[in-house]
Amino acid sequence: MNAVKPRLRVGMVGTGYWAGHVHLPSLRAHPDVELVGIWGRNNLAAERLGEQFGVDAYPDLDGLIDTVDVVDLSISPAAQADIATRAAKAGKHLLIEKPIADTLKAGAALADAVRVQGVAAVTLLIHRLRPERAAWLDARRAEKPTSAHAHWHSTAMRPDSPYAGSLWRKDFSPLWDVGPHIIHQLESVLGPVVAVSAFAVGQRTRVALTMIHAGGATSAVAIDMASSRDQPLQTIDVLTGTGMHNSPPLSIDGVLSHTHALRLLRDEIRSGVTEHGFGVDVGLRTLAVLEATDRSMARDGAVVDVDIV
CATH class of the missing domain: 3.30.360.10 (Dihydrodipicolinate Reductase; domain 2)
Incomplete structure (x- = not known):
């Protein structure tokens, strides 16, 4: 009899339109995910989204990172590069937006952290994810x-x-x-x-x-x-x-693409094999x-x- 695999504990970083309309609905509905909490620079926005999706708004970013297995980011490229690198160095898996950083230097630092720590990472490129x-x-x-x-x-x-x-x-x-x-x-x-x-x-x-x-x-x-x-x-x-x-024709359905990205990330975490073609190396080339x-x-x-x- 197969053992039941634990759900991934995921923390959301970001409180903007795309976070609220794509990332969070996908995370909340995914059977293999436990949405733990939300952090954003605007704590009031985080609290509103937390109430909407039934999770806590974390006032402290490091507190959220320490609590989860996966950090899902939907923020500006500059902020994403910094926070995703910190999360990777803490051993957390990543679901990141495009572009992965605001400079090639910052993107390379993120890619190095992912490689050195051996964490899984998927970049949300919504069209080819379909x-x-x-x-x-x-x-x-x-x-x-x-x-x-x-x-x-x-x-x-x-x-x-x-x-x-x-x-x-x-x-x-x-x-x-x-x-x-x-x-x-x-x-x-x-x-x-x-x-x-x-x-x-x-x-x-x-x-x-x-x-x-x-x-x-x-x-x-x-x-x-x-x-x-x-x-x-x-x-x-x-x-x-x-x-x-x-x-x-391809209908733009960010939630569906995000759900595919979560599946790829889950499979990489469980297998330890990166075969999906949406890693940070792709983001770095871009x-x-x-x-x-x-x-x-x-x-x-x-x-x-x-x-x-």
Whole structure:
């Protein structure tokens, strides 16, 4: 008779819109998770979410970290890098948002902590976490792709968006917000990005990006984060040896993707084997591409090599 495996004790770090609408509903409903508590810089917000989800709001971050097996983070990249590194050094497993840090140096410190401590970590890249999208991307990779185009039109930075008050999104180009999703998908088909050329348009809510991949394939990305469209448009077109392939529609369901991420994290913790392809190494590679795009935009779209990590 199989022994019943204990549930993972998880602490939530973050009290923003995405934490309340994606992370916490998923954690609360997962049969293998015990949601222990919530911490945030705004203790009143933590208390409100704690009351909503039936758990304690912790006034002390270290107190929460000490109590749990897993730390789930939904905060700004700079704060996430610092807190996730502290949690990893304390031997805690991680479920982290993208981008994993605000600089490549901070991301490398996080990756080193995860590796040295031997903890499990999964990055929440919600599109490729969906099995149907992963299967479509894998099929395209097998068909000798030569190029791809991605279009991302979102309302995230419009004044009426729940993300409009996000300070870190205003400080960075849109590529730092949605770029990890796009880069991760395109690299899974065309291979690692080795060079980029990027332009920001208007109030930095629109970006045009060209990427050169190892082996010579190319990809082009158009992003508009303050689109006049009421419905998001997120498509990928891939040219392969069998013709042009358009990505099938994918509903954005962050809770479903988070639930898949929890399953991957649970399996890694139980097996000790990392096979899922959503670890901090993926997040670190994405950071290298993002920093290269910033250097390119600062040089009026000059082609910039991506640092090897």
